[in-house]
Amino acid sequence: DEATKRKRLFSGLTFFLSREVPRGYLELVCLAFGGRVGWEGPNSPITSSDPSITHHIVDRPKLPSSYDSLPKSREFVQPQWILDCANFMFLLPIGKYSVGKSLPPHLSPWVDDEEEGYKPAYAEQIERLKNGETLAEIEEDEEQGVEHGSDGEEESTPVEEEVDDEVEEEEDEEDVKKDKATKAKVKEDKEAHDLAKVMMSKKATRLYGRMQHGKTQQQAKVEKLQKRRAAMKGSEKLEKLQHRREDMKGKEKGDDGDTIGKQKVERL
Secondary structure, eight states: OHHHHHHHTTTTOEEEEOTTSOHHHHHHHHHHTTOEEEESSTTOSSOTTOTTOOEEEOOSSSOOGGGGGSOTTSEEEOTHHHHHHHHHTSOOOGGGGBTTOOOOOOOOTTOOHHHHTOOOHHHHHHHHHHTTOOHHHHHHHHHHTOOTTOOOOOOOOHHHHHHHHHHHHHHHHHHHHHHHHHHHHHHHHHHHHHHHHHTSOHHHHHHHHHHHHHHHHHHHHHHHHHHHHHHHHHHHHHHHHHHHHHHHHHHHBOTTSOBHHHHHHHHO
16 A cells, blocks of 8 residues: 555654754655654754654754764764655665765656656666665666676687577578568558648647647757766766876875885885
8 A cells, every 4th residue: 555655664763853954844754754753943852862863854064063962873864865765765875865965866756757758867776776776786887887787798608609690690580570560660650640641630730740849849858868967977987087096196105295116215
């Protein structure tokens, strides 16, 4: 049952909302999904030092020094974590939502990715998390550029290679037949489409034109998003590469700024 599943999402979790966090809708979401809630202010059922608090919600660039005395058993997270967990009905890893971190894109639960023709990268990550993969595995795959679901190829024996060649030839023949059938189907559909268009009334033709224009705009939007996503991936890889080079340079130098090789020569 969907209602029972919703009430169990935050079951056993206790949230505490800091002063700067908007209490109204966050309190409602936490309670609706089975959690307990406290806040900084009057009438709160718990205080900030309560050891039962599992998630302390903070919307600041860094934690104030006054929080140092609070129990270490809790997690400090940004408010978006609550909303994203509720939207996807899944407890997401808090690493991306830690205090001071740049947040992942907030994805609307009312957008149908299949209908839009584009699935954001973070939505793909969440889908893989829900399927049992860890965040570390997903990030490692993305960093190495490994396509999800691909396996390493094992070395084949001569007999296996011969069998593979025969199978490939058969598959090529089947592909040629399928290709011809597809082309014939496309040609048939186009002729039927043109005939139907000729028989349309002026009103229906205008309506059809608007529909086609909308589809073209949607496709252009999808292509734009895909290009932007590819550009962001490229800049992230370049930034990681620069950080690695800086780390390597730092390791090559000692505390006094000399390279390791120069230090060895001086010792000799």
